[in-house]
Amino acid sequence: MSYTFRYRPGLLFVLVVFVFGGCAIFPAREAFFYALEYEAPDDLPGPLSSSLGVIRVFEPGISTAYNRRQIVVRDGTPRFQYLTDDMWAVDLVDSLQYFVERYFIDAGTFEALVGEFSPVRADL
DSSP states (O other), X not given: OHHHHHHHHHHHHHHHHHHHHHHHHSOOOOOEEEOOOOOOOTXXXXXXXXXXXEEXXXXXXXXXXXSSSEXXXXXXXXXXXXXXXXXXXXXXXXXXXXXXXXXXXXXXXXXXXXXXXXXXXXXX
């Protein structure tokens, strides 16, 4: 009985050192979040004399390799590298659809813009 009691505090000390030492050695990783920004092109076509009607903008399709939270890097080879600390802050599908809509609004070539699931009738 005294044999196990003598080594128990030492074993407990070693266990505590391993647990708290592991937290000190591997600090928490910091994640960085990015969002795409829209900039209107300098050479936008001017508004037409008569608008082309109402346009429906559909949700874009993105390859599953790129449609994820992690940022994907390609170096010209078929290899994909997914960054662990760099993430998209906004869903890419939503960003691309927003960019297309903003471009057509800024160009002024259409009377109105409607989304994919809008009940409004679209000409194009």
